[in-house]
Structure formats: C-alpha cells, structure tokens
Amino acid sequence: MGNNVKKFLCLLCMFFTFSITPIVYGEDISLSVDKNEVTTQVSVSSSDEYQSGDATPQNQYDVTKSSDSYDNHVGSQSYIDNSNKSDTAEDTINSSYVEDSSIVSEQESGESKEVDSQENFQSDQVQTKETTADGNTNNLSASHIFWDKQWDIKNVTNNGESYELYQASKNTTIAIVDTGIMTEHPDLAFSLGDYLKNFVPEGGFDGSEAYEQGNVADVTDFQGHGTEVAGQITANGNMLGVAPGITINIYRVFGESYAKPEWIAEAVKQAADDGNRVITISSGQYLMITGSYEDGTNDYQDYLIYKEAVDYATSKGSIVVAALGNEGLNIQDNQALVDYVSTYRNIKVPGVVVDAPSVFDNVVAVGGIDYYNNLSDFSNYSSAAIYAPAGTTANLVKYGEEAFTNQGFYLTDWIFTTSYTGWYQYVYGNSFAAPKVAGALALVADKYNITDVKQLKEYLISHSPEINSLKILNIVDLLSEDIKTVYTEIIYKKALIESRVEVSLEVLNMSKKFNDVTPDNYIAKYNSKNSENNKINDRGVVSLRSCETLPNTGANRDVTYEVLGLFLLAISTSWKKKMKTE
Template sequence: MKSKLTVTLACSVALSAVLFGATGYSKPAQQQNAAADTAARSYLIAFTGSLPANYGDTIAKAGGQVVRAMPELGGLEVRSADPGFLTNLKSVKGIQAANLELSHKLTDGLSEPAAADGQPVTDIPQDSPTFWPYQWDMQRLTHNGDSYKLETGGTTLPDGTVKHKAVVGVIDSGIDSNHPDLKRNFLGGMNFVPAGVDDSEKGDPADIRDREGHGTHVAGSIAANGRLKGVGPDLGIRSYRVFPEAGSAPTSWITAAIVQAANDKVDVINMSIGGFDAISRYTFQGEGSYSDVADLLLWKRAVRYAVDHNVTVVAAAGNETLNLSNPTDITDYMNAAYGDLGLTFRGASKEVPGQTPGVITVSSSIKWSTDQIAFYSNYGASAIDVAAPGGDNGPVYAATGDLSKRDFHFRSLSTYPTYLAPYFTSNLTGYALMHGTSMASPKVAGIAALVKAAHPDFNPSQVAARIRQTSLDYGKPGQDALFGSGEANAYTALK
C-alpha cells in the first residue's frame, strides 16, 4: 500500500491519531489548511441524539462556526478561534462529547526513499497483453482463477456494458476513472476535500481525480478488468475521495463519506485507512486534557449507519507492527512517534476504524510464507478478523533487514493512475507494485462483494461469517493473532 501506516500508503472531542495505509499521526486540523485563519481550531462535536434544529445558532453563541454537519450521525465539524470554546460548550444541552480535532494522514510511501531500496522491477513488460503471471496474490485468492467461474460480480450485456451485481465504495485518495482496466466498472463517486487545502482543491464535489495513486491501486485489487484482474472483475466501484495530494483527512470527512456511500446503496465499503484514538487522556502542547470520545462516537455511529443500511465495512489493520490487543503498546508507540508534535498520551488507545465494532479488520499476508505475516502488519488476537495478501519485500530482506535487498516482485501489482510518473518500485506506467495492509484490505472487500453478489439476501454479519469460515487456516491452528481466522479466499468463500 502506499502509505506510511507502515509500509506503503495504509491511520477527538479531542485529538485523534489515525494512520493510513502506512499511517501517520498528523498535525491538528487547523494547521493543515493554509487558507484557514491560523488562530482558529477545528473541533468535533457529538450530540446525544439528533442535531437540534438551531444547532448553527447554538454553536455561534458558543463562539464557533459549523463547517460540516452530519445529521445522520448527530455530529458536527466546527471551527473556532475562541480558546475557551470547549468550555463554552459545557453549557450547551444535548452535547455528549466535543474535542479538538486532528487529521489522519496518508503518507504516500515517502518513508521509503528510493535511493535506499532495491532496484526497480524492470522485467514486467509494459506491453504485456496480460499481467496475470505477475499477480501472485490474485492467483492465490482466486485458486488460479477458478473463482471467476463461480462469480465475477456482474454480467456483461450485449452492448458491452456491465450489469453489476454488487458495488464497492472505496474511501481513499480518489481514482483514475479513465484507466482502461477500471473504466467499465466505474460508477461515479464524490469528493469530500474542501476548497483551499492546496491550490488544486476547489471544493468541487465531482473532483475524484486521484492525485497520489493509492486509491487507484486499491480499486484495481477489487475490480480491475483488463490486462490486470481484480478479485471481482465485474464488480462496480464508487470512489469517495477524502485525501488531497499531500495532506490529511479529518475524521469528519471520512465519516461523512461512509454515510454518503451507504446512502448511495453500495454493498461494501473499503477503508485502507488506519490510525489511533486515545480512549484515555492526552495533552496537546501542554494545554488541556483531552480524550477522543467524540471521534470514537462518530466512528461507531458511521459504521453502525453503514451496517444498518446493509453495507459490509472492511478496513486495513495498519502498518506499525503493533499488537492491537495491547492498548498500552499503542499508547507507547503514539508517544514515541508523535511526541514532537506536542502530544502526550496517557492510558489506553485503540486503532480506528479497524477496532470499531462492525468492521472486518484485515492484516497483511505474504507470498513466501503461510506462518508469518508481513513485517509491517499490525496484529492481535482480538483485533484481526482475517488476513489477505498485501505483499512485502521478500525473504532475503526479512532475514537481513538490508534495504538494498528489497525485492519488489513480492509486492502487490495493481492499477495506478496513467497520468502519474511510474511509482519508484518499477518502470511501469499505469500499474504499480506496492505493499501494506492497504493492499490487503481491498481484497477482502472484493471477496465480500462477491459473496453478496452470489447471496443477495446476506446481511453484513452473514457476509463476514462466510469470509471467516472459509478462510485458509494459516499460522497456528484455529484463530490466531496474526491471521485471525485465516487468509481470506474468494474461491472457498464462493464454493
């Protein structure tokens, strides 16, 4: 995956630390928007029930301005330059929690300087009529393509268009909607990045152009149908862009995207996103005492909203090599990683959205071992539902830790924006080799959509149960901390 949730992309009323793909805690939201008043801060507010009719006036009297309303979740994103804003809210009836909001960062793999890595892959022909021989992960997931004989996620009509039997909503960095391997399955989407984040952001809700590459790579793992094949070559794809080219996404953007995807009646949501929320206490630059109560509430409400609308939600476990079943380990990691931002965490923390009730959480398996997962992948006996192939740098790197011994052939090949320069792991245009739990999660999302296509009457719990029960029992027998129930498999799930 292309993020820093450790490897390549994979992350409040109070501050929330969320890491994506490869993930990273970010600066407070007010520091992310260059166009914003530098004195103003962003806050997340969760009401006990629905939003009151006069919420705008109520927030204004407390010294704030509503930036985004999420009526389905009883939540608000608010900006205020009043240092006493949180104190002012204490007199407002009906507010369950309110905190200073932080953004969740997608790091684009920039933690992997090309100069320190192994050599780019150059033995995959750009003009190859098919990339199937190089898709080790898809070969394994589909039992060498046998699952395609059982279900592809749709049917091709006489005019060449596809009637999609299931649709996956991809909440990510956007999509190259004209990619030859994706365009026939692309069904539209929406942008949640507001104007002014950078010069290219005009606030156009239709602007889902992938400026970074991560979202296009994720989409290809789900539904590519061309020279490269996804898990479900005839599944529909909708894109919900929450990441700008170089920046972060507050929880409010992501949860709003979850609600929109559910309202658009997608069958599955994939979030190759991961991060952490402090469920105890922390301080920011020596001031205040915060917890991520509002942030956690809105994550829970958003996932519940999706599940209640019959949507299966899948998320990456993250790439920090952490035991997610040990919340104090997470807190220690957060203090080490984000202390220079002025954050001090105390007590327990948890990964979001992966550890949110109702989410299928996915760790990353690898090509060369059925006993080990990827070196970067988070794990945990009570945290991981299943694993899926996310790739790594090969057995030599695993044994030596020598960056020059990284072999990118062991990463996951998928689609990449045709208008971007080749990703540093190969010389390919329109395709890229990446690794991370960001690459594992969409494969499970694709399997979930195939199960739904084959069994339209299944609810999210039944879809999740089918995936767990038919997974390949890698690692220790039975449920384990690395693979959960095992490595998910499209063929066994359909058979």
C-alpha cells in the same frame, strides 16, 4: 535516439497495437511476437546471499508456497469481459494512516524485462462463460499479460479458479473511500459506477491546497493510492483484481496531503446512502479514547465520529472493511499501543488506545500476509482480523534498497497493481489487503443475497481457512457453498454471536505472541522521512504516507518509451470502448 529510429518504433508500435491486445509499455519492455505462446520473463541478477526460505527472483514462479489452499503453477489468465455493464495514511499518527508504502513502478523499474505477445493468445486463453445473478453472460476470453506478476491474486483466487465460480451482477457495488481514482485507466475505466464524489472542501486541508475547488464531482487522484486500491478489486484487462469488472463507486477524501476524520465519516454515510454493499477504507487512526494528553484532551470525539458513520452504514446494510495499521503492533496489547502513541504525543494519563475504524464490531478488520502466508513483517495483528496478501519488507531490510530493487525481490515481496500514471507499479501495505477482502465480500453478498452485515462478516470468518494461526482469505472457499448450507450455518452462528457477552474496552490489554513481529523488524531508513512527516501533534488530522519510488528506478528513462506508453494507453482505451459498443 535518432529520429528515424523513433519513427520506426512508433510505426512498429502502431502495427502491434492494432494487431494484438494493446499493452501498456514501461522502460526496458520489449515486444516480440510468437504465434504459439505468450510469456512474461524477468531477467535478474543472482546472489550468493540468498538463504533458505528466501523467495529468490530466479525461482519466483516455481516456489511452492506453504499453504495447501492453492497451486502457484499456472499460465496467464484472461480478463473478464463484462461488456454488459453500464458506463457509467499508513503510519499516521494520531491522525489516520493509509496502509501502503514505497512503490516500484512497472513503468520505471530498472530491471531488464521482455514481454512476449502473440496475435491470438492461444496457449493462455481461457474461454468460459458464466451466467451472473441478473441473467447476463460474461466471457473470459482475452489476454491478461501480467497475470504472472500477481502472486497475491493467484493466492486468494486459487490461480483464478474463483473467476469461474461466480461473477458479480450489476446489483452489487463497492465504495472506495480513498484518494480518488484515475478514471481513464484502461483496466479500471469500465468498472466505474454512477457515484464519483469528492469530500475535500475548497482550499483542501486547512486551506493549504489552493487547487482544491470543492467540486463535488472531482475525484482526481493526486496521490495514486486510490487507483492502486481499485486495481486490487476490479482491474479487468492487462491485470486482474479479485472481482474483475465489478462496479466501484469513488469517494475522494484526500487531496495531496491530509484529510479530516469528518470527511471520511461523511463519505462512509454517503456511500451507504448510495446503496453500496461494501465500503472499503485503507486508512485509519490510533485514538486514545480514555485518559488524557498533556493538554488535557483525548480522542474520544474522533472515535464517536467514526462510530456514528459505521453504525449508520450498518443500519443501511453496508459492510465496512478497514485495513489494520502497518506498525507491526499487536492491537490487543494496549500497553504496546500506548507506548507507540507516546512516541509522537505527550501522554499525561495513559488510557485505552484503539485502531479506528477497524476496532468496531461490525467492521471487517484486515491485516497482511506475505508470499508464504505468514504475517507481513509490518502488519498489525488482531485475532479477530482476516488476512490477505499485502507483501513484506523483510528482504528490503535484509539486503538494502539497491539489491532489493536490482535483484528483483519486489517481484514476490510486493504487490503489483494499477497506477495513476496509467501504467502499473509495485506497492506494499495493508492498504492492498483490505480491498481484496472487500471484493470477496461483494461476491459473497451478491451470490448468496446476504443482506445482514453481521451474518456476512460471520460467514467470511467461518469460511476462511486458518493457516499459520491466521484466518486467510480464500475466495474459492467463500463461493463454494450452496445457499441452503450457507443460511443454515449463518443462522446458527448468529445465535452464538448474540449470546456472547460484550467485553469492555478496559480488557483490551491482552498480549499475544504473533510470529515474533515487532516494530524493530521492519523499520528501515527509507521510511524515516515519511514517518517524521506523519508525526503531527494535532487532533483530528488524517494523514497519508506518500508513495515514493525506490531509489535508482527509472533512471535514464528514454522519453520515447514514455511517449509510446501514453500513445498505447489512449489506443487501449479507445479499443475497449469500440469492443464494448460492438
């Protein structure tokens, strides 16, 4: 590209940046101005191979989902202006998993995109005011240009209806125990609370991470996972989370590789001490807590580490939300869990295997669903879990990587979220279901002032509609009750809970058919490298599946777009700071 063209693009970019709401650019995104409308269009190839039931990219915005709980036909939503707020290892094996997987980046994806914009955003602008619990007024007034990419958030918010029902006050915060965060992301920066803490010690995991200095204030996200999780909760700009602008506190427990259960436990306890109403964890471990491995040990001590942390958080009034694994297992079928663990560890005496920390009574376990509210093909299952959008890999397995990417299946199969590059990207996994539930719980706790963890969990379960034999998150249902009705129900339910007889872990071997999902349904060659890397035959190791970009996405990227993107990112952040001070 010639120098004159580059200069022209830069000047053009600067003009539009200061004329309209800033947009973060990626490859093949072009800007056009229309005074009457704002649309996001994605051009994809057609295929004769699509069968009935597949979500074809061409019809992605016209498909009516199987649930009656929401309607998928709306225009773009605006972001919520919380300017009154202060500035302030999936598939791991006997080691924790973080519930996500491969990523297609909005910056890097190779399909042709056109993003139309306008000066006033009149057709898609939402102008409403809500009064929060602390008496402040929030405005929904600016553009959210990526709303049409967020099928998952549309699902759980009834196309944004929940935003008009309630917006959280400053009093309620959510702790994200994860890989850190990109603190300067324009959609996240103004949601950060007072507590940004690091639990990775000097030298990192087993001294293998020399860059780790043990700085307690260093929440740098080296893997991107924490930034992706945060977007699902609090994103408030070009995209929206389930609770836009709600305050999040960050507790980093991963460097570039692995972590220890002790780090996670300490982070959970600290998050409780810091007053967070909700603590979300998108990682976990399969622990064999009875029986023994070949060396005579089991994982009971690690189980106790998690249990102590959860019990402590509960005593402080903090509810823990934890993602189920992505191995397609029925965690109520103990033999299936034993068989799975035996693929990477030698078991001498089979025992009870649990998925921690989601196994504990006071933890909200979260599984994943797809576009059609069916159990995600990779998601673990528990009858006690709540389910939220996590995506699917069915079309990836069916059509292969190239068709999946080039024909745009990921647009309705995967989850659109914030990236640690400052852009946005597509991901999948239960990692991105759990934070949606965490955000919803924070709104409920704040609106109804529910301080008891057991009552809050029971309210969530009793107010979640059952679709396809799964309890599905719907935030409108959660926020539509009045206080009197809420407390009448939870007091009654609490009496029922306390009257139940505790079931021994020994009876967890309860098989249940769930949409015929087995591990064989979702295993694909692109996962093989990550799976092998995570099969570590060590106790007490928390591993994180790397987030790899799918092949052939981002090839031949013009450096000009990258430079313009960074420029716009800086302008966007500066613009928001200016708006906040005015």
